[in-house]
Amino acid sequence: MANDIPLNWFLYFSAAAFAIGLTGVLLRRNAIAVLMAIEIMLNAANVNLVAFWRYGTPAAGAGPMPGVILALLVVTVAAAEVAVGIGLVLLCYRRWRAVDVDRYDTLSG
Amino acid sequence: MDVGTALIAQSHRVDLSPTTAIVWALWLLVGFAGIFPGIVAYMVWLERKVAARFQDRIGPNRVGPFGLLQPIADAIKLIVKESIVPRPADGLVHLLAPVIVLASAFLTLAVVPFAVGLVPIDPPSGLVYLIAVSSLSPLGIFLAGWSSRNKYSLIGAMRAVAQLVSYEIPQVLATIPVVLWAGSLSLVSIFDHQAKFGWNAFTPPGLLAFAIFLIAGVAEVNRTPFDIPEAESEIIAGYHTEYSGMRFGLFFLAEYLGVFAISCVATVLFLGGGMPLPFSSFPVNLIDGSVGSYILADAILLAVFLAKVLLFIFAMFWVRATLPRMRIDRLMNFAWKYLVPLCVLNILFAAAWFEVVVRPGRIEAGRWAVGMIGVGLLTAAGVQLVFWANRKLAAAAPIDADWPAVGAARGG
Amino acid sequence: MVAHNYVFVGLLLLVAVGFALAPLALVALVAPRKRSPTKADVFECGVRTHGETWVRFRIQYYIYAIMFVVFDVETVFLYPWAAAYGSLGTFALVEMTVFLALLFAGLAYAWAKGVLRWA
């Protein structure tokens, strides 16, 4: 693969995806849709991490691949978050028969 | 274009020149698009023949000699049949679903080293690639069921996905020992390792892993006794209830391609690929750098490889003709309570085998014997342990009261 | 280089998709197309479809899915470990045993809790 893609392009992509994800979090009311938007944000961060790893010059003593390791940990965390998130959604669903965040209104705030 | 050069370059893992690479890739693609569907078509024919023999029938015999043209007739039939899409269905997704399943089966084959140099790609993380693309098929199946807007399709799809994901875990875990011994995720390295240390299935943990891999593999392609997803007596035809004509044909194709791919992968991972002898690198050591030697070795390798694959395929047909369908609860139990614990233990046994036999760098008779006996006993004990624990737990707790051992213990 | 491989994968993907779509295109040309409302109905063993498609699924599906996700992520850690095992010392085995024990504890928990029971 030719080396001629500027780093910036990856960063723009990731920034755009991140912004879209954030918008999604603000726009969606359905808890599962919010979860998906969060996944987009996490992925955007991952693209950043890997791009910085590949293009950057590592500081001394940082190991060969901090970015990749972090990305793998993010994947782990994302998977755990989805599992937990859906578990909580199911729990709420059983109580309310609804998934809209707005409809949960026991708590006053 | 000189095929021999490409072969040599590939097997020495030299970067091909762009034109050579492209031409080589095209050759392989032609092979993929032409050969595999052909193989699949004749697998269907073979299955019908085999099943017929088991049932004391003759099987297809009208179209062509021995019914050999039957697959072609089938294909024509599928093409000229009307493709019905239910009105409420989600059209695009309905179309996409079989494509995903088929693509998943196709992409799996891209990393299989059929012979020396005859491997489309050999990425350093080939095995993860393999697992990754094969894990696409549950998605396609789910979408098929969902997009049909049919209760039975949806139930079938959910069950299918639950089964597939449950058996994916033991399948994946069973490949860990192989990776551990070869020290690499590349399938070519795994092949190389077996040329040096003998077939993986001929080690105690390898044998266990092989068995688990096969069982899980059969479940992964939804074949009897694991064909719950399309249990026609329970939920019509499962996720492809609403598929007809060629669209159904694609699922059909994908299933058989899946059977073929699983057989190929099992052959490469555990049975030394195309090597005819378990403890000799026989046809590989013929290679002296000349194109002729490559062609000769590859011919042998390819023939043996296909023979092994055929054996697997035949075994699967046999199983299908012999065994009834498993009940879904037992199916899931078996994956999670037997296979997964066994796999986890097996990883430790594999590490032990590595320390005893592989670490020195070459096979030594004494160490090998020690490994066979020591690790073999360990592995056998592990299997016993898991089965014993399952029996014990099933008998002790009301959990799993429907498990056969308990039923027997309670007098029916 | 690594990425070369994936050019082939991309091509193969195209071939696979093409291979799936080509017969379908052929079908569109050759096969008869007679629409009728009954034919386009959703199949339900000859009975008229009633209600919505959705059925309430049991929570078991989620439990198996979450176990699957957890173990799938585990393999992502297992593969690199297995590949690197030869060049590492005993400490790698110790660490992995701890890791496996943790994950196995999760499985044992689900088992003991009785949620691995279908039906």
Next chain:
Amino acid sequence: MPPNVVPLDLRDFLCIAPALVLAFWGLVVIAADLGRFRRLDPDARRVACGRATLVGVGLALASAVFLAWVDALAQSDAPRLVALFGDSLGGYFARTDGLIFFGTLARGLAVDVLNVLFLVLLAMVVWMSTSYGFTDDLGEYFALMLWATVGMMLLAAAEELATLFIALETTTICLYLATAFERSRRRSAEAGLKYFVYGSVSSALFLYGLSLVYGLAGSTYFDAIGRVLRGGDAGLAGNLAGASALLLLLVGFGFKVSAVPFQQWVPDVYEGAPAPVAAWIATGSKVASFVAMLKVFVHALGPWSHPSGSVMGPGWLGVVAVVAAVTMTYGNLAALAQKDLKRMLAYSSIAHAGYMLVGVAAASVSTEGPASAGAVVYYLIVYALANVGAFAVAAWLARDKGTEAIADLDGLAGRSPSLAVCIVVLMLSLIGVPPFAGFFGKLYVFMEALRQGPSDTRIVLTWLVALGLFNSVVSAFYYVRVLKAMYLREPSGRPIEPARPALALPIAAAAVLVTVLGVVPGPLVDLSRSVAVPMLTAGRLDVPAAVDVPAPAPPAEKPSGVAWHPETPTD
């Protein structure tokens, strides 16, 4: 050929023994609950699980104290360690580099002190969990609390972003789950989901900021980041990427420490969560997050706090100052209107976050270096102790009333005079009345803020302190409402039952500790100061602890540690 891999030193695991014990004990508790305790009746089972958990916490506490002793000895009398434990282990313990696991984690007295703090708090929280039955899944509940603590301990000890991130997530994911554990009530599930949504969005934002920081500095080690940033002078001024990174990190930490404007979740979650879980979110999680925040902002991003020497200039100091001001004011004003004890405590904990943020700001411009972060550490300790006690009161109310209205405390002084006194002590400490520890905490933070830095930062910090004092006065109003209820009102409905030891002990213990630390603040203040220095300079062997001088430039042959510096085409 692969280069030789530097093996992991398995002795490193000894230094995180408390965390290991807790992680393991979580499994033990689950096993015990599913096995031995299954047949007990609910109350007995709860107590049994709680006791079993306490045993684990006790073991962890013993190991933490032991490590603290070892680390103290390493500073004072290293040869004795070698004599006691032999060359291998003793020599290992006597090492003073303060880093383990290839520099990803800190060890030493600072970590030990925090671990002891976590464990003491956890013991109280676990104890109060046994006071009433809010869940059937007891083993899981206690295990999650233990594992959340593991995350907190490692979060407070992390010296590197990957470790920090995963520790943070371990903590919060365990707490999301624990929040939803009160099965009988909808609001618990709702609080769990709310906490989860806010929390995971904020951790996604945090992660994005983290990725930018990694890109800017080329490393994930706090110290290396600090070194790279010290090498340049741009600060936030010409660097919008850096500014975004900082702000995103601030969002992440702001959420965890409940700073305005990321506080929306706090009242709802505290109200909805079972009282012990709320206590643990309000204390343990907050302590760990503040320590991590100190490390990231002061140690790693310190050079960006006020690069051009101006506090309102392009550095994070100004942002944090504004956030601190808004946070304490908002928290106090909102708390005034609360009738529910847990909501009141939630807003008050927001307000306390504001005070502590003043301390963070002060630590970054300190004339005496990281030692001034000791003020925040001290504040954290006393805040956490008082708050655990206060949440035990909430648990008391939840046990008897199912709700936590302050009005339910009416007339308590008549029936439980001694506990009422303890509650008075806790409230006075939270207000910051001498001679209780809360007073010294505030005093100390404000003093550090007042004596800091160049003139222009001093002005801002002085204003912050003035605002803080004003806020303390405001806070008196709502804390006093609790006292008023206990002493001046008559109970209207059914009065609450007397507390059992499970509730009385945490309240009393917290009150006693707060009083003792208030009467004799000296030792703990000194300890906080001394642990703050290694905490914020770990891995920084080239810098004298007290003065924050720029590190010498990295050696010339290295590519200057700049991540995106274009490669010169010579290669």
Next chain:
Amino acid sequence: MARSLFLAIAALGLLAALGTVLARNLVRAALHLVAFFFCVACLFVMLEAEFLAAVQVLIYIGAVAILLMFGIMLTRNAATAEADLSGGWRVPGVIAGLCVFAALAFGINNAVSPSGSGAWSAIVARPALEPAEGVAWKAERSRAIDDMPRVVGEQFMTRYALAFELAGLLLTAALVGAVALAREEPAPGDSEPATAVEAEAAVGTTP
């Protein structure tokens, strides 16, 4: 060539992300999300982190997407799993997203390094890799790219050992907690139909 490929993938990815956020049908949204994950995997390949790409497909598409689908199926009417976009928040939400993107884009464009030299925008080529000799980190990275699984394994076993074990703990905790929460409470009056199909189909239409 590579540039246009990148542009195509990135555009597809962003469209898919938009689709996820805007699609009313939840399963469709999840499908868009899968497409987005796939595009990110392609970008990982372009960044020569093919192990990560495979992991991305394996975890996100193979597992997380399935879990999301199950979540959708378990909570709502599948066919009409429509989710309204929040009414009042639409405009502020879009504005916030645009602002964040603008800030980040400016940041990316003007990024000045701490040492004051260079900008991200100046980077076109990645640092070349030299297999054996050359600067140490280049050899290190070259090995990391050519043999990524193994290097990842080494890193997890040594430098990131703690993060690795914590990841295991995190997964176990998530499993335990989620199972405990989602577990079906045995309701007394809840008599399940005899066979699985009946149980699944009978409940059918009650919303």
